[in-house]
Amino acid sequence: MLLALCAALVACDMPNFSYGGKNGKITLNGNLLTLHVDGVPNATLGSLGDFNIDGKAVPLSPPQRGLLMLYYQGVMDIREQALGMGKAGAAAGVEALQNSMSSKSDPNEKKKIDDDVSSQTHQLSLKMCQDESNLKTVQDQLIAQIAAFKPYGDIFPGRSIDECMKDD
Template identity: 65%
Template sequence: MLLTLCTCVAACDMPDFSYSGENGKATLNGNVLTLHVDSSPDATIGSSGDFTVDGKALPLAPAQRGLLVLYYQGVTDIREQASGMKAGIVAAKNAFAAKPDADAKQKLKDTVVSQAHQLTVKMCQDEANLKTVQDQLNAQVPAFKPYGDIFRARSAEDCIKDNDNDND
């Protein structure tokens, strides 16, 4: 059954991770990050910093390639935090399904809230770091500019507040 599920997922070509930003979307499939922005062709960034626009590889200086590697890594960091949150939700649902007593339920709730907050803090910091790299790419790689507004300009603190308010 697991093999069938994996085959179905692979057949659908489902992305490993997708982030919809203010002005576009970043999708991570395997080791290729694709940037989607209206009125611009798709761009891809490989794990080694390769950068293509509309399927055409662009020449890069070592510093530019390094920034693209950091950008790619930033997206994978956010994906890891999001995956951790999803796994935590599943684990919490399973734990509550066992119908713990009131004291155990409160401890479990406190643990879940604490871990979710820790993951949110890490993800928000990753997003702020990624925005910094995105801004550097905008300045140093002219071909990146159409894709340079996907991640929002907000501080990690604002991100945490936004997420805390969503969970109230």
């Protein structure tokens, strides 16, 4: 039963994603990002750079729309890293369970599995921190170029990759 549950977790691809940042939260439902910040209406962002606040479209120039598309893609990149970490952990759990149920359970094999998971998780964390740093750069450009984006411009923190790795 436990093996089946672990396998189901590995196969599961969650369509929704949520990221709680410094001063707000981003949720992804389907292909629509929603920016949540206390005290202001929610804003939505589509994959083609369309930006709405409280259901009303914000007029955009082509370069602004391009920046919003970069922002959207940045959130998608972070989502992929987070899903990758979950899948790596679930796969390691399945492998560890199989190893423990085997009559020839090997401590060296367990250590190898632990080391592999640790290495994968570290690489995914590093990539996620780099993606956050890239997204912060785009977020800062959006604040400077789209006045309506300013209230949503502190969701991703301005921390170094080293600080991010320590926090994660």
